[in-house]
Amino acid sequence: MKAxxxxxxxxxxxFHLSDLPQPAVKVGHVxxxxxxxxxxTVDTMIRQMGKDLPLSPDLPAVLGMDFAGTITAVGEGVSxxxxxxxxxxxxxxxxxxxxxxxxxxxADAKLLAHKPKNLSMREAAALPLVGITAxxxxxxxxxxxxxxxxxxxxxxxxxxVAVQLAKHFGADVYASVSxxxxxxxxxxxxxxxxxxKTEKVADYVAKHTxxxxxxxxxxxxxxxNLMNSFEAAALNGQVATTVSLLELDLTPAHFKGLSLHVVxxxxxxLYDHKREQHGAILTQLAEIADAGAxxxxxxxxxxxxxxxxxxxxxxxxxxxxxxxxVEI
Amino acid sequence: MKAxxxxxxxxxxxFHLSDLPQPAVKVGHVxxxxxxxxxxTVDTMIRQMGKDLPLSPDLPAVLGMDFAGTITAVGEGVSxxxxxxxxxxxxxxxxxxxxxxxxxxxADAKLLAHKPKNLSMREAAALPLVGITAxxxxxxxxxxxxxxxxxxxxxxxxxxVAVQLAKHFGADVYASVSxxxxxxxxxxxxxxxxxxKTEKVADYVAKHTxxxxxxxxxxxxxxxNLMNSFEAAALNGQVATTVSLLELDLTPAHFKGLSLHVVxxxxxxLYDHKREQHGAILTQLAEIADAGAxxxxxxxxxxxxxxxxxxxxxxxxxxxxxxxxVEI
Numbered sequence: 001m002k003a004x005x006x007x008x009x010x011x012x013x014x015f016h017l018s019d020l021p022q023p024a025v026k027v028g029h030v031x032x033x034x035x036x037x038x039x040x041t042v043d044t045m046i047r048q049m050g051k052d053l054p055l056s057p058d059l060p061a062v063l064g065m066d067f068a069g070t071i072t073a074v075g076e077g078v079s080x081x082x083x084x085x086x087x088x089x090x091x092x093x094x095x096x097x098x099x100x101x102x103x104x105x106x107a108d109a110k111l112l113a114h115k116p117k118n119l120s121m122r123e124a125a126a127l128p129l130v131g132i133t134a135x136x137x138x139x140x141x142x143x144x145x146x147x148x149x150x151x152x153x154x155x156x157x158x159x160x161v162a163v164q165l166a167k168h169f170g171a172d173v174y175a176s177v178s179x180x181x182x183x184x185x186x187x188x189x190x191x192x193x194x195x196x197k198t199e200k201v202a203d204y205v206a207k208h209t210x211x212x213x214x215x216x217x218x219x220x221x222x223x224x225n226l227m228n229s230f231e232a233a234a235l236n237g238q239v240a241t242t243v244s245l246l247e248l249d250l251t252p253a254h255f256k257g258l259s260l261h262v263v264x265x266x267x268x269x270l271y272d273h274k275r276e277q278h279g280a281i282l283t284q285l286a287e288i289a290d291a292g293a294x295x296x297x298x299x300x301x302x303x304x305x306x307x308x309x310x311x312x313x314x315x316x317x318x319x320x321x322x323x324x325x326v327e328i
Numbered sequence: 329m330k331a332x333x334x335x336x337x338x339x340x341x342x343f344h345l346s347d348l349p350q351p352a353v354k355v356g357h358v359x360x361x362x363x364x365x366x367x368x369t370v371d372t373m374i375r376q377m378g379k380d381l382p383l384s385p386d387l388p389a390v391l392g393m394d395f396a397g398t399i400t401a402v403g404e405g406v407s408x409x410x411x412x413x414x415x416x417x418x419x420x421x422x423x424x425x426x427x428x429x430x431x432x433x434x435a436d437a438k439l440l441a442h443k444p445k446n447l448s449m450r451e452a453a454a455l456p457l458v459g460i461t462a463x464x465x466x467x468x469x470x471x472x473x474x475x476x477x478x479x480x481x482x483x484x485x486x487x488x489v490a491v492q493l494a495k496h497f498g499a500d501v502y503a504s505v506s507x508x509x510x511x512x513x514x515x516x517x518x519x520x521x522x523x524x525k526t527e528k529v530a531d532y533v534a535k536h537t538x539x540x541x542x543x544x545x546x547x548x549x550x551x552x553n554l555m556n557s558f559e560a561a562a563l564n565g566q567v568a569t570t571v572s573l574l575e576l577d578l579t580p581a582h583f584k585g586l587s588l589h590v591v592x593x594x595x596x597x598l599y600d601h602k603r604e605q606h607g608a609i610l611t612q613l614a615e616i617a618d619a620g621a622x623x624x625x626x627x628x629x630x631x632x633x634x635x636x637x638x639x640x641x642x643x644x645x646x647x648x649x650x651x652x653x654v655e656i
Contacts, residue, residue: 054583140587235601244582250572250590255382257592259468262578264585273563 003102004308005060009050015101015309020062023098023106030081030109031073034328036125037064037100039308039315040157042266043093047312055094055270064100064308064326065093065269067107068115068124078109086115089282090128095270100125101308103328110275111268113282116289119296126296126323127161131285132278133265134162134218137240138169140261141216145170148209150232153220154191155182157323158242160297162218163191168293171216174208181321185297201231213237213256224248226260233258297322304328331430332636333388337378343429343637348390351426351434358409358437359401362656364453365392365428367636367643368485370594371421375640383422383598392428392636392654393421393597395435396443396452406437414443417610418456423598428453429636431656438603439596441610444617447624454624454651455489459613460606461593462490462546465568466497468589469544473498476537478560481548482519483510485651486570488625490546491519496621499544502536509649513625529559541565541584552576554588561586625650632656 001022004015025031043063046056057063068088071081081087089112093099098106115124143149149166153159154175163186166173173191177183186193194204205213213234219226222243229239230252239253240261253260268275288294299320303311305328315324329350332343353359371391374384385391396416399409409415417440421427426434443452465486471477477494481487482503494501495518503514504524514521522532533541541562547554550571557567558580567581568589581588596603616622627648631639633656643652 235595235599244578246579247575247577249575251574253588253590254572254592257590257595259587259589260581261587262581262585264582267563267585271563 001103002305003062004305005062005101006047007060009047009056009059011048013047013050017306018060020102022104025073025075025106027076028078028109029075029106030071030078030087030112032067032069032087032105032107033072034067034069034100034103034105035121036068036325036327038066038126038129039311039324039326040065040129041315042129044312044316046094055266057094057096057099062099062102063093064102065090066125066128067091067100067105068121069105069328072104075109081109081112086121087112088115088124088128088286089113090132090265090278091269094266097269100328101305101326108275109279111278113279113286116286118290118292122298122325122327123296126298126325127285127289128282129265130157130161130296130323131294132281133158133242133263134165134220135281135285136265137218137242137261137263138162138165138216140263141218141238141240141259143169143171143216143238147171147215148234149173149216149218150194150214150229151175151191151218151220152196152225152229153177154186154193155179155321156220158220159218160185160189160322161294162220163189164294165288166216166218167191168288174204174214201228205232209234216240219243227252230256230258299324302327329431330633331390332633333390333429334375335388337375337384337387339376341375341378345634346388348430350432353401353403353434355404356406356437357403357434358399358406358415358440360395360397360415360433360435361400362395362397362428362431362433363449364396364653364655366394366454366457367639367652367654368393368457369643370457372640372644374422383594385422385424385427390427390430391421392430393418394453394456395419395428395433396449397433397656400432403437409437409440414449415440416443416452416456417441418460418593418606419597422594425597428656429633429654436603437607439606441607441614444614446618446620450626450653450655451624454626454653455613455617456610457593458485458489458624458651459622460609461486461570461591462493462548463609463613464593465546465570465589465591466490466493466544468591469546469566469568469587471497471499471544471566475499475543476562477501477544477546478522478542478557479503479519479546479548480524480553480557481505482514482521483507483649484548486548487546488513488517488650489622490548491517492622493616494544494546495519496616502532502542529556533560537562544568547571555580558584558586627652630655
């Protein structure tokens with residue numbers, strides 16, 4: 001089968017078209033003919049940092065975590081899936097798991113769900129990693145209808161899904177973004193845009209929450225932006241983040257009695273830990289998408305398998321508005 | 329009425345016996361004849377740091393947060409309490425709220441509950457601050473029966489209550505302590521003692537959890553010890569702490585996908601924020617105490633109102649085993 005492989009890691013690492021043996025199906029797994037995959041920041045980090053990241057696969061490596069495609073073979077012990085089913089998931093491209101930059105991929109059935117009928121293969125391939133991340137963060141934050149919820153990075157990969165899901169859960173949603181296009185998108189989602197370049201935290205907390213702070217803050221920017229999240233959170237507020245790889249002053253979290261939930265959605269893949277939860281979340285996301293309440297935003301760019309290097313460059317450029325998808 | 333007051337803050341601050349007007353009861357409040365109060369670390373911090381802490385009262389100050397006593401007057405709008413009722417709570421000694429180092433105290437009825445029948449006034453006065461803290465931390469960590477739960481500082485004020493409550497909730501409880509007496513107490517509570525001076529985190533995680541880590545870690549030591557808690561926690565584990573006034577490397581929390589819950593139980597008092605939750609927790613704690621599953625450990629020392637300076641010194645000495653109580 002055709003696959004794009006990396007023979008080295010680093011800033012100059014390039015993908016090469018290669019011919020690999022098609023994987024054989026095995027117990028608990030399905031074989032999927034990949035229709036599309038999407039590029040996530042973690043994919044570009046693996047390509048650049050290689051073994052400086054504990055989760056990078058050995059070389060030569062087939063990256064690509066997210067995918068949508070069609071089942072061509074079902075392993076022993078798998079229930080709920082049949083040959084010909086259209087599925088989606090986030091199930092490879094790290095550690096010892098082959099990724100989706102290939103015509104076929106062997107995937108643990110526990111990590112998959114049936115593709116949302118409302119979404120194209122390209123849209124479905126854009127959803128798993130960011131969708132599971134957003135869903136997990138909002139659930140762990142205990143989001144409830146009516147709660148004021150702030151999503152930092154509202155137009156980003158995880159953020160734009162978190163905004164839609166928070167609306168679906170009935171929250172009163174605000175999103176930090178920049179630029180007219182992002183503001184328009186937030187308006188379409190029914191969220192109130194906050195321009196993080198011009199509005200100070202204290203000002204938008206005063207304006208939108210009467211100074212009380214947001215009950216839930218989903219920080220898809222993370223890292224030093226967490227200080228803005230702590231400042232924006234209500235007393236005993238819930239802060240979820242996707243990035244906490246740093247030293248941080250927790251004093252504001254102390255005096256407000258906050259909860260901080262770090263979402264690291266690769267855990268089930270890396271450690272074969274509660275993988276069935278990802279299948280269950282993807283099933284939920286498919287229902288929400290089919291109800292018309294969730295649709296991943298796709299960047300205007302289009303790439304084929306051979307162009308995956310350009311797809312990585314597009315994501316890294318910061319110019320993409322929406323997820324960068326590669327058709328196989 | 330007699331009261332012990334502070335006329336200055338700092339290392340040399342001393343309590344002075346004074347005669348203050350008895351407070352008048354007001355709407356939503358009750359007047360309580362204080363039987364006993366207990367000393368908490370935050371009381372000694374206020375005495376020493378004064379206005380360097382944002383929560384310290386103006387001088388002259390009557391400290392003392394915890395109390396047990398008997399209602400002598402009931403304000404308008406108060407239901408569920410009557411003159412003569414024995415009550416306990418944590419309701420003063422900070423900001424603009426007069427504390428319990430006095431014969432009478434005016435207390436917001438929302439912060440109180442009926443005293444556990446099983447406990448003496450001295451025992452009941454030892455429970456509110458540490459009991460609410462332990463209860464809140466375990467609840468926010470979502471503790472469930474059967475979960476491996478580690479309490480750091482198991483013999484401390486908050487810790488020894490957290491151990492008993494975690495057992496009551498059906499958890500499999502481990503507690504870090506030092507010294508034979510503390511180990512005996514943990515055994516009485518049905519918890520497994522871990523000697524933090526001789527056992528390394530990786531070793532006791534391997535020994536007690538097969539290397540998987542603890543589902544819940546309640547860190548009543550906090551601060552830099554949080555690194556030990558992150559190391560001891562399971563994937564997607566829950567860490568609750570009472571002290572996070574520091575810069576901390578959150579990288580381990582990221583790679584394990586942890587939740588960190590900071591318990592700052594003074595919030596309802598400081599900001600008049602959801603005070604009724606404290607009354608509700610104290611009612612729960614009274615039921616648990618009356619069922620025989622919770623009993624605060626009292627230090628062997630005994631102090632009267634005039635001796636409160638010695639009571640503070642006893643707590644600060646680190647020699648107390650159990651709560652330091654002052655009878656009024």
